[in-house]
Amino acid sequence: MSDVFDANARLPLPPEVTSHFFRSLVASTLKTFASDLNKSLDEVLAADLKYGPMVRKHLQAAMADALRKTMGGIARESEKMNMESAAAVAEEIKKIIALVEVDKLRNNYFGRVLVRQIDNYFPLRQDIFLNLRIRDEHVRGVIPRQIVGGLLQALRTVFGADFLAEKEELCNNIARKYMTNIRVVDWPSAFEDGESKGLVRQVFGESLKEKLSGKSRDWFMGVIKDNKSYREMRRGFGEEDYNSFMRLLFISQDDIRRARKSSEKIFTAMGSADNAEAQPAAAQFNEVVEGLPKEKRELFILQVINHKLVEAGPVGMALARRYGASGDKWAAVSGEMEWLARELVAKCKWFKGLPDSKDELVQAAYFRSKDDASRQYVQTRQALTTLNCPKDMIA
Numbered sequence: 308m309s310d311v312f313d314a315n316a317r318l319p320l321p322p323e324v325t326s327h328f329f330r331s332l333v334a335s336t337l338k339t340f341a342s343d344l345n346k347s348l349d350e351v352l353a354a355d356l357k358y359g360p361m362v363r364k365h366l367q368a369a370m371a372d373a374l375r376k377t378m379g380g381i382a383r384e385s386e387k388m389n390m391e392s393a394a395a396v397a398e399e400i401k402k403i404i405a406l407v408e409v410d411k412l413r414n415n416y417f418g419r420v421l422v423r424q425i426d427n428y429f430p431l432r433q434d435i436f437l438n439l440r441i442r443d444e445h446v447r448g449v450i451p452r453q454i455v456g457g458l459l460q461a462l463r464t465v466f467g468a469d470f471l472a473e474k475e476e477l478c479n480n481i482a483r484k485y486m487t488n489i490r491v492v493d494w495p496s497a498f499e500d501g502e503s504k505g506l507v508r509q510v511f512g513e514s515l516k517e518k519l520s521g522k523s524r525d526w527f528m529g530v531i532k533d534n535k536s537y538r539e540m541r542r543g544f545g546e547e548d549y550n551s552f553m554r555l556l557f558i559s560q561d562d563i564r565r566a567r568k569s570s571e572k573i574f575t576a577m578g579s580a581d582n583a584e585a586q587p588a589a590a591q592f593n594e595v596v597e598g599l600p601k602e603k604r605e606l607f608i609l610q611v612i613n614h615k616l617v618e619a620g621p622v623g624m625a626l627a628r629r630y631g632a633s634g635d636k637w638a639a640v641s642g643e644m645e646w647l648a649r650e651l652v653a654k655c656k657w658f659k660g661l662p663d664s665k666d667e668l669v670q671a672a673y674f675r676s677k678d679d680a681s682r683q684y685v686q687t688r689q690a691l692t693t694l695n696c697p698k699d700m701i702a
Contacts (some may be wrong), residue, residue, distance in 0.1 A: 332635045348367075371601035416475070419482075421510060424507050424556065427614075428523065435672045436680060439669055442542075443538070446650065447646040448605070448610065449609075449649060450536075450685075453539060454552070465521075508559075562603065563610065566599055574616045577617045577622075604643070608622060608644070609646065618686045620687075620689040620693075623651075624690075624693050627693045638695065651694075655701050658687065662680075
């Protein structure tokens with residue numbers, strides 16, 4: 308990535324690549340306009356033999372002068388459009404590279420199986436705002452895809468070649484077992500395979516903790532941030548990233564996945580404008596949350612919000628019911644679900660400052676998807692208000 312983009316993560320696209328296309332297009336449009344205008348003038352002024360030629364002469368002179376001045380402006384504007392095109396192309400290239408970095412694991416079956424442990428914490432590919440935000444700051448309950456290369460490298464280092472050779476062959480066999488007629492692996496079924504689950508438990512269990520204990524925290528953080536897939540991030544991999552990643556890495560994800568799957572109808576009803584439908588769904592949502600182990604409740608709720616299974620507003624209303632009996636709802640939710648409370652505040656502040664961002668990519672995303680940005684800000688603000696978040700925290 309660093310070999311392709313400049314220091315500002317922009318594609319250094321030379322002006323000659325696209326500028327002449329803009330100039331040519333506008334010049335062609337103006338030429339057609341001038342021709343059509345001349346024809347219209349001929350038709351309008353043809354009947355006036357006395358003043359028609361004089362009027363036509365002065366109008367043509369004025370039009371020619373305006374066109375000369377306009378062409379100078381076109382040259383300047385084409386440079387600006389070239390930069391905008393470069394930014395847009397760079398963003399698409401980065402998406403493609405990120406896609407390749409992760410999707411190349413389709414043929415690395417060992418990596419594909421292991422990444423299953425954390426893939427529910429990846430931001431949605433189509434969520435441009437979350438992908439932009441996580442590039443610049445830590446987001447609780449979200450793991451950037453760019454971490455995958457470093458993680459697999461760290462696993463190769465701590466487990467060694469013999470272990471990897473054995474487990475890679477196991478994963479190849481699992482993949483062959485679920486290969487369809489069109490040579491595509493049925494991954495949902497492969498992930499549910501007993502051997503696949505057993506491998507995930509074996510790798511992300513006590514043995515990995517023991518092996519990592521012989522390595523320093525700085526070593527692991529260095530492997531992640533120095534891997535080429537992480538270099539496009541505009542920040543390092545710090546203590547907060549490390550601590551939250553380790554928390555997500557060593558817990559079983561099965562019950563969170565089951566809770567998501569079993570709650571699909573609840574999520575739909577929670578977003579309903581009909582109170583008679585939304586209120587019972589909120590109560591059912593709290594029952595699902597209560598059914599999870601305490602350390603996984605906020606992770607489940609963060610997934611629900613980050614993957615847009617339910618908007619933040621209805622989730623806030625459901626949690627207000629959950630903590631309604633307490634004297635201070637915000638203190639209660641912050642006490643049990645600190646990550647969630649802090650993330651709602653951080654998200655609200657980020658979207659509030661979005662229109663004034665100086666980042667070109669963020670600005671471009673904002674103007675392309677202004678409605679989505681406004682909706683996310685309003686929904687998050689609504690959730691915080693419902694939970695009685697102190698106003699000075701989000702002012």
